[in-house]
């Protein structure tokens with residue numbers, strides 16, 4: 571038979587239509603000398619921390635034929651003790667704690683447990699750009715309200731929207747990314763009050779206070795951990811990626827009432843936190859005093875940078891985090907590009923005209939200042 575068999579057509583993958591034209595999410599990872607773009611801690615772990623981690627990983631390595639402790643009780647206990655010390659609260663134990671591979675995964679667990687088809691997650695823009703991704707991936711509807719022009723959240727506006735949308739989950743970063751602004755506790759408490767019955771079918775709305783940057787807050791700014799005991803529908807998320815300088819280890823965690831934690835235990839993958847990750851996190855938690863001294867110097871560096879930006883006649887949002895949103899530029903991309911040409915990577919996020927710079931080492935900040943002076 572001279573007829574050629576038709577070339578079999580490659581099967582079309584049944585990718586979800588809403589994903590079909592999406593790009594993988596993430597800030598560009600460029601090879602640039604001064605990285606001030608993703609709010610990392612500029613200081614690598616000290617030799618003492620590296621030594622503790624290496625010893626802990628070696629111990630864990632001997633047991634790698636076994637699956638890890640799926641409940642990671644030792645880590646949860648250590649995280650509870652750290653939070654008590656950091657925030658001055660009492661009464662936290664392992665049952666109040668949860669952890670996963672970055673607070674990103676903690677928040678995915680929250681949406682897996684409390685979001686879903688027919689449910690809504692709500693936040694207030696400008697805000698952390700990952701939130702709508704968790705919503706999409708869990709088939710949760712996404713609504714973004716607005717902050718005021720000065721980036722504060724008007725509680726009356728927030729409450730009106732919560733009443734209207736009846737979200738299962740409200741995501742409130744404090745300090746917020748990209749603005750660096752923390753939410754006053756009375757605002758959080760007013761939202762928590764409405765949230766007692768504002769969720770689906772008269773249930774509560776889970777209010778997530780994303781405190782990824784909490785350790786950098788200025789003196790006198792309280793953490794929502796201080797009101798956790800009174801609010802079974804409050805979840806406070808934290809991370810080891812920022813203040814701890816452990817972004818590469820991927821450890822985020824959450825404190826909440828034990829019943830809320832139990833809901834997350836249902837949706838996690840079995841053994842989601844590897845034995846290596848658990849060992850690394852526990853080892854680092856043995857060095858918190860040293861790490862917190864470093865945080866204090868980053869805070870000073872941040873405040874000095876904010877003053878410098880303002881002296882240059884730029885807007886700089888008062889920050890409780892390890893970054894500053896600054897501007898406003900008529901062409902922010904041009905400024906971003908000139909900084910990049912000078913070897914400094916910052917981030918184009920937030921409303922048009924603004925750029926976000928992470929607080930680096932004194933040397934990095936000096937290089938940023940020199941480059942920015944040239945760029946504007």
Ligand code: PMP
Pocket residue numbers: 608609671672673674675698743746747780782808809810811817820821822
């Ligand atoms: N929340 C906020 C507000 C963030 O800015 C980040 C990191 N950029 C995260 C959560 C997630 O951090 P990680 O997954 O590294 O804990």
